[in-house]
Amino acid sequence: MIPDQLKTALAEHIAASITPREAAVTVMKELQAHYGWLTDEAVAEAAQLLGISPLQVEELATFYEMIYRRPVGKRVVHVCDSISCWAMGGESLLGQLAARLGIPVGGTDPEGMFTLLPCCCLGNCGDAPTMMVGDNLYGRLTLETALGVLEQERESAKM
Template sequence: MLSDTERRELEDAVEHYPDKRGATIDALLTIQRRRGWISDDTLLEIAKFLEITVEDVDSVATFYNLVFRKPVGRHVAFVCDSISCWIKGCEQVQEQIKTLYQADLGQTSPDGRLTVLPIACLGQCERAPALMIDQDVYGNVTPEKIEQIVEKYK
């Protein structure tokens, strides 16, 4: 069941479109912010609210990099692996994360703290390599800085 707050947030989002379905992404991201990920049950609740089929919602949910159809850790680290960051050593950054938190790309650290995912160019190319944790972006990242950066995310 959608909570009252969730319902209110979805009602606000729907206002922006002539057709409720336009708010599919807004709905998925809004609910995900509260619940962490999009389960099958959540998908169904969103479908009911938007008055479209659950397949329609899933065809959108499975399409995007930032919609999680599996549970993730308490925080998500997005390692930019596009060209400017690759030139400047994003592979070493990712290796260091793997060493420190025992999580390869697509995995969550055993303590449930951090999920590590690759991400398309974060648009921080002038300060590559870049890393985004939840909504915070870090530039000029080096393997030595990782521990200090991740420290803030318990």
């Protein structure tokens, strides 16, 4: 169950939106931040707040690749696999990161720190290959710089 303060803030945000659906992504992201992922309980709470059905929330959740309907690590690593990044070695980078983290693509490491996922274009094609960790975007990556980013993100997750 979400705290009253968050519930009030989300209700105000929805009230200020033209339609409740317009606020859906914000509501799902805030609930996800609270629970760590969009749990079934969060879907039900989002539906109640938005005045739509849980199925409609589910449909919206599956549309956005940054909304997670399964448990994920503290940091989700999205490695772009669209054309510019693919051409600049993104696929190889994804495979190498999976090997270094010791998890399959789509998996989460045993300590629950990183979940590794491929993703569509992150809008940073000029600086390919690109990955996003949490809300942070990183480009012109090599395996070494990507591993350095993950170490930074690991440290920041501990704070």
